[in-house]
Amino acid sequence: MNATVAVTTFLAAGIEVIEMVAIVVAVGSTRSWRAALVGAAGGLVVLTALITVLGTALRDVPLQPIRLVVGALLLVFGLQWLRKGVLRIAAQGWAIGQGEEHVDESDVPPDGFDWTGFVLSFKGVTLEGLEIAIIVVAVGGASGAIGSAIIGAAAAVIVLAAVGAATYRLIARIPRRALQLFVGSLLSAFGTFWAALGVGVRWPGGDLALLYLVALYACTGVVLLHFVRRWQAPPGRHDRTATSEEVR
Amino acid sequence: MIVVRWIRAFTRFWIDFIVGDDWTVAATVLGAILVTWGLVRSGIPAWWFLPTAVIGITVVSLRRATKEARRPTPPR
Numbered sequence: 001m002n003a004t005v006a007v008t009t010f011l012a013a014g015i016e017v018i019e020m021v022a023i024v025v026a027v028g029s030t031r032s033w034r035a036a037l038v039g040a041a042g043g044l045v046v047l048t049a050l051i052t053v054l055g056t057a058l059r060d061v062p063l064q065p066i067r068l069v070v071g072a073l074l075l076v077f078g079l080q081w082l083r084k085g086v087l088r089i090a091a092q093g094w095a096i097g098q099g100e101e102h103v104d105e106s107d108v109p110p111d112g113f114d115w116t117g118f119v120l121s122f123k124g125v126t127l128e129g130l131e132i133a134i135i136v137v138a139v140g141g142a143s144g145a146i147g148s149a150i151i152g153a154a155a156a157v158i159v160l161a162a163v164g165a166a167t168y169r170l171i172a173r174i175p176r177r178a179l180q181l182f183v184g185s186l187l188s189a190f191g192t193f194w195a196a197l198g199v200g201v202r203w204p205g206g207d208l209a210l211l212y213l214v215a216l217y218a219c220t221g222v223v224l225l226h227f228v229r230r231w232q233a234p235p236g237r238h239d240r241t242a243t244s245e246e247v248r
Numbered sequence: 249m250i251v252v253r254w255i256r257a258f259t260r261f262w263i264d265f266i267v268g269d270d271w272t273v274a275a276t277v278l279g280a281i282l283v284t285w286g287l288v289r290s291g292i293p294a295w296w297f298l299p300t301a302v303i304g305i306t307v308v309s310l311r312r313a314t315k316e317a318r319r320p321t322p323p324r
Contacts, residue, residue: 068281073266075277079302080268083309130265192298195277199285201295213299220303224310231314 002145004210008190009152012135012183015081016128017156018174021164023124027117035117042118043125044157050133051150058141068198070142075191077134078184085181086221090228094178132157135187142194181221189213270313276305 020040028036058066132153140149163170193203193210203209267274280301287294 072277072281075302076266076268076274079273079277079306083268083270083273083306083313086310087313188302192302195281196284196295196298199281199294200288201284201298203295209295216299217302220306224307227307228310228314231311232318234318 001151002143002148005139005143005145005148006152006155008186009136009139009149010156011179012139012187013132013153013156014160014174015176015179015183016132016135017160018176020125020128020157021160021168023128024121025164025168027121027124031117031120032114035114036121039118039121039123040125042122043129046126047129047133050130051136051153054133054137055140055146055150058137058146063142063144064198066198067142067194070138071191071193071195071198073134073191074138074142074187075195077138078187078189078191080184081180082184082188082217082221085177085184086224086228088177089181090225090232092177094175139190142190182218185217185221186214188217270309273305273309276301280305 020043024036024040027039136149136153137146140146143149189210192213196203205212263271280298283301284294284297287297
């Protein structure tokens with residue numbers, strides 16, 4: 001069991017699971033719990049199938065090209081999260097960052113199965129699950145530890161879904177923006193490490209390079225917050241935090 | 249026509265999903281990996297290049313995003 005891989009996929013999948021839970025809770029509480037849960041179950045089946053198919057397909061490919069392709073993919077993906085994390089924290093602060101999901105409840109059928117609720121829940125879980133599948137296959141495939149990556153992601157789904165089912169308030173208290181910045185740094189670090197290994201780079205310190213890359217990107221993100229706040233402020237007022245509208 | 253529209257939407261979804269809202273970040277990352285490969289082939293230590301390029305493009309991209317967000321939208 002590769003603990004680094006398991007923890008990384010747990011954290012990265014965690015962000016997506018929080019969003020999944022938010023969608024399912026919104027559909028369940030406003031439309032129909034039955035439709036929301038059946039839709040979520042359908043989405044999880046798609047997620048499991050995707051991981052199984054992609055994981056099996058990668059098994060026979062040599063590690064070097066996997067590291068190059070997956071590293072580049074993970075780096076581009078991780079940088080998206082890092083940028084979003086910096087922009088959102090700069091505009092809205094470090095506080096929670098869990099937005100309410102809004103669901104139209106005007107056409108809920110009084111009896112019978114709520115197919116709209118099912119589709120909303122299924123689509124939400126499938127789209128978030130797609131990101132989880134890519135993270136699991138990328139992190140697990142490039143490190144040759146797909147089992148550990150699956151364990152990390154499955155633990156995130158089980159733990160956060162259970163907490164969300166018990167009380168959504170706990171899930172809503174997870175500081176998602178901060179997590180996004182940190183996980184963005186983590187994925188970018190893994191992506192940099194593997195993409196460079198894929199083209200033959202020798203990292204000083206070997207695997208320890210992952211630690212200093214995570215620290216480098218996380219510190220850069222935190223330092224950039226200061227600059228982004230200044231850039232967002234109108235000319236002549238550098239002491240103000242920008243509004244959320246300005247980063248959209 | 250429906251098939252073409254479907255393929256277009258499918259392609260756009262994946263580009264949005266992987267590349268995101270700033271394609272220059274993805275292009276710079278790919279370019280930086282190519283340069284790193286070139287440095288390795290030339291026997292020059294190359295481990296520093298990719299992280300430097302990543303930090304550089306992150307700064308440029310954030311600067312551009314904040315500039316665009318502050319630009320007033322033209323009246324309809």
